[in-house]
Amino acid sequence: xxxxxxxxxxxxxxxxxxxxxxxxxxxxxxxxxxxxxxxxxxxxxxxxxxxxxxxxxxxxxxxxxxxxxxxxxxxxxxxxxxxxxxxxxxxxxxxxxxxxxxxxxxxxxxxxxxx
Amino acid sequence: xxxxxxxxxxxxxxxxxxxxxxxxxxxxxxxxxxxxxxxxxxxxxxxxxxxxxxxxxxxxxxxxxxxxxxxxxxxxxxxxxxxxxxxxxxxxxxxxxxxxxxxxxxxxxxx
Numbered sequence: 719x720x721x722x723x724x725x726x727x728x729x730x731x732x733x734x735x736x737x738x739x740x741x742x743x744x745x746x747x748x749x750x751x752x753x754x755x756x757x758x759x760x761x762x763x764x765x766x767x768x769x770x771x772x773x774x775x776x777x778x779x780x781x782x783x784x785x786x787x788x789x790x791x792x793x794x795x796x797x798x799x800x801x802x803x804x805x806x807x808x809x810x811x812x813x814x815x816x817x818x819x820x821x822x823x824x825x826x827x828x829x830x831x832x833x
Numbered sequence: 834x835x836x837x838x839x840x841x842x843x844x845x846x847x848x849x850x851x852x853x854x855x856x857x858x859x860x861x862x863x864x865x866x867x868x869x870x871x872x873x874x875x876x877x878x879x880x881x882x883x884x885x886x887x888x889x890x891x892x893x894x895x896x897x898x899x900x901x902x903x904x905x906x907x908x909x910x911x912x913x914x915x916x917x918x919x920x921x922x923x924x925x926x927x928x929x930x931x932x933x934x935x936x937x938x939x940x941x942x943x944x
Contacts, residue, residue: 751931760839760922760936761877774931776834809876821867822932824876 743812839935
């Protein structure tokens with residue numbers, strides 16, 4: 719079946735502009751995660767949605783970052799007033815259940831470059 | 834919150850040798866420990882995982898061991914092949930929380 723998809727695959731923007739990144743999880747998956755991977759670095763947790771529960775936003779690096787998940791499916795990560803240090807690959811993952819019972823499947827990522 | 838340390842950051846082996854990557858975690862409540870492989874320019878993919886009710890799990894050339902008392906777990910790859918070259922990430926979490934990843938190990942297998 720279809721895996722996790724993300725769009726756009728690449729995004730180049732100017733410093734100070736807002737960007738929106740989209741994630742389409744695997745159909746039926748209740749949990750959705752956003753991670754950030756800077757060049758040569760590990761996967762930094764940003765935010766986690768589980769069903770209708772309030773999202774875990776503990777990984778968001780600043781109030782310029784926000785995310786929403788509409789209808790329990792598609793999610794959008796928004797970065798306002800982008801900075802050069804926001805340049806990274808943003809990865810989305812989904813799982814059928816949360817926590818230790820759900821294998822996370824990753825999307826291909828969106829490479830964000832802030833000039 | 835959980836913190837995961839991973840060592841070494843780089844590992845070079847000859848084809849046919851074994852490779853071992855080690856991770857430690859801080860939260861004793863964590864009970865799920867997956868390992869992901871990420872090839873250059875590609876998404877991370879799960880290769881093996883272990884839950885806290887077992888101490889070892891094996892899948893062909895790959896095995897993972899878990900020591901809950903010491904709070905560490907390791908990935909073992911035997912008979913390494915050039916196609917094993919990639920970045921490997923360990924992670925840990927418990928129910929209802931996101932995975933926390935280690936910083937990754939770049940494995941290079943030379944023929």
